[in-house]
Amino acid sequence: MNTGHYWLVIGGVLFVLLNTAAGLIWLERRMLALWQDRYGPNRAGPFGLLVVLADTIKLFFKEDWIPPFADKVVFVFAPAVVVASVLMSFTVIPFAPNVVVADFNVGLLFFLAMSSMGVYSIVLGGWASNNKYALLGAMRGASQMISYEVFMGLSLMGVVVLSGSFNLREIVEAQRGGWYILPQCIGFLIFFIAGIAETHRLPFDIPEAESELVAGFHAEYSGMKFGMFFIGEYMGITLISAMVVTLYFGGWLGPAFLPPVIWFVLKTFVFIMLFILLRASMPRPRYDQLMEYGWKILFPLSLVNLMVTAAIKLISNE
Amino acid sequence: MFSLLRSMWLVFLHMFHKRETYQYPEQKAPLPARWRGRIALTRDPDGGERCVGCYLCAAACPVDCISLQATEAEDGRRYPLFFRINFSRCIFCGFCEEACPTYAIQLLPDYEMAEYNRQNLVYEKEDLLINSEGKYPGYNYYRVAGMAIQGKDKGQAEQEEPPVDIKSLLP
Numbered sequence: 268m269n270t271g272h273y274w275l276v277i278g279g280v281l282f283v284l285l286n287t288a289a290g291l292i293w294l295e296r297r298m299l300a301l302w303q304d305r306y307g308p309n310r311a312g313p314f315g316l317l318v319v320l321a322d323t324i325k326l327f328f329k330e331d332w333i334p335p336f337a338d339k340v341v342f343v344f345a346p347a348v349v350v351a352s353v354l355m356s357f358t359v360i361p362f363a364p365n366v367v368v369a370d371f372n373v374g375l376l377f378f379l380a381m382s383s384m385g386v387y388s389i390v391l392g393g394w395a396s397n398n399k400y401a402l403l404g405a406m407r408g409a410s411q412m413i414s415y416e417v418f419m420g421l422s423l424m425g426v427v428v429l430s431g432s433f434n435l436r437e438i439v440e441a442q443r444g445g446w447y448i449l450p451q452c453i454g455f456l457i458f459f460i461a462g463i464a465e466t467h468r469l470p471f472d473i474p475e476a477e478s479e480l481v482a483g484f485h486a487e488y489s490g491m492k493f494g495m496f497f498i499g500e501y502m503g504i505t506l507i508s509a510m511v512v513t514l515y516f517g518g519w520l521g522p523a524f525l526p527p528v529i530w531f532v533l534k535t536f537v538f539i540m541l542f543i544l545l546r547a548s549m550p551r552p553r554y555d556q557l558m559e560y561g562w563k564i565l566f567p568l569s570l571v572n573l574m575v576t577a578a579i580k581l582i583s584n585e
Numbered sequence: 586m587f588s589l590l591r592s593m594w595l596v597f598l599h600m601f602h603k604r605e606t607y608q609y610p611e612q613k614a615p616l617p618a619r620w621r622g623r624i625a626l627t628r629d630p631d632g633g634e635r636c637v638g639c640y641l642c643a644a645a646c647p648v649d650c651i652s653l654q655a656t657e658a659e660d661g662r663r664y665p666l667f668f669r670i671n672f673s674r675c676i677f678c679g680f681c682e683e684a685c686p687t688y689a690i691q692l693l694p695d696y697e698m699a700e701y702n703r704q705n706l707v708y709e710k711e712d713l714l715i716n717s718e719g720k721y722p723g724y725n726y727y728r729v730a731g732m733a734i735q736g737k738d739k740g741q742a743e744q745e746e747p748p749v750d751i752k753s754l755l756p
Contacts, residue, residue, distance in 0.1 A: 301599070301600045302596050302597065302599045302600060303599065304599055304602050304603070304604055304605045304606075305604060305605065305606050306604055306606045306608070544593055544596065544597055545593070547596050548592050548593045548595075548596035548597075549589065549592075549593075
């Protein structure tokens with residue numbers, strides 16, 4: 268890859284991602300409305316698309332207030348962590364055969380490391396707010412993290428065993444014979460559940476839980492700092508959808524009548540819609556229920572999945 | 586697990602259901618005829634004001650948004666000199682309508698009264714009076730009340746006997 272191509276990829280990925288995150292605000296409100304027999308925002312611009320612009324302008328012009336009782340440095344730092352960590356994760360995702368920012372040999376590990384950094388922003392933001400609801404949200408975020416992080420990593424190991432690589436590009440290439448959703452359907456389910464918990468989306472938006480904790484960890488945030496948490500959440504959805512597509516649905520592979528990038532975007536879009544549908548239809552569990560479910564069912568299940576996959580791989584190699 | 590998938594599918598199917606939303610400024614919600622909206626002062630069939638300035642509405646009003654001053658015309662009819670409703674206070678409870686003995690004050694199914702200037706929400710008698718008999722057509726208070734006014738003495742109202750002379754023994 269020459270330098271020009273490299274910068275083009277970085278700029279393109281950043282541009283597309285940030286616009287996707289903004290567009291998802293509109294898409295989610297519109298889809299939720301459709302699934303609740305409403306119309307959603309449909310006044311500003313064609314199909315209400317300009318509501319994104321209105322929201323952004325509103326966020327910029329809101330008072331950016333730091334409470335006097337907050338820990339100021341950490342308070343300002345926390346929202347940046349979530350956006351930065353999610354953007355870092357995107358560097359290893361292969362969008363098309365030649366469109367990837369960093370072709371790491373340990374791309375999958377890098378993704379796991381970076382996406383688990385995101386919980387720091389919740390814990391730090393909740394702690395620095397010095398507010399009981401924010402602290403409760405942060406505590407729940409931490410407890411949720413220790414319950415899903417383990418089986419999230421383990422569920423991905425099945426894919427690694429099958430493809431024999433941590434490199435995401437090679438994982439996609441290894442799926443030319445068949446997508447990993449078939450041999451790894453249990454791993455996919457576990458990873459998808461962990462991914463929902465990772466992005467703190469409903470039904471696992473336990474640290475936020477606006478019906479119990481006001482707004483949870485970002486109760487004290489306003490203006491663009493709140494906007495950063497918001498953008499981070501939507502980019503997290505995109506990230507998990509992109510990862511699911513890369514690892515289990517053949518990434519950019521697809522019939523040749525569409526270019527690989529389009530296949531990738533289409534598949535990712537389906538999973539983004541699934542995320543929104545989950546929000547429209549699922550109730551929120553208690554956080555001890557999530558931990559129990561994670562440790563007693565999903566963790567052993569992912570171990571069994573890994574062991575069976577490895578055994579089959581060993582037998583078929585002999 | 587199956588019930589979760591089933592509920593997701595059912596929610597998905599809602600995409601093809603009919604929308605519940607009224608697209609308000611273009612499409613208005615159908616209001617019942619007795620919906621409690623804007624307050625109006627109605628007139629009797631002859632075109633005169635029904636309000637007799639009894640202050641019962643002002644007394645019944647829980648937020649004290651009605652103020653009026655009663656006066657009397659030369660023909661003996663009472664009427665309000667001014668009648669003022671502050672709609673920025675009004676809670677549209679309809680107590681004034683219930684309290685009114687002459688069916689003068691009535692609530693109409695109209696709610697589009699938004700104003701940019703707060704002072705414009707204070708409605709005077711000229712704004713409140715409408716050229717209609719409202720929900721009680723044909724009702725004329727002075728025709729059924731026993732009160733004497735010019736052109737109608739005591740005992741001349743509808744379904745009213747002439748007054749009995751209690752000082753006379755004649756049948």
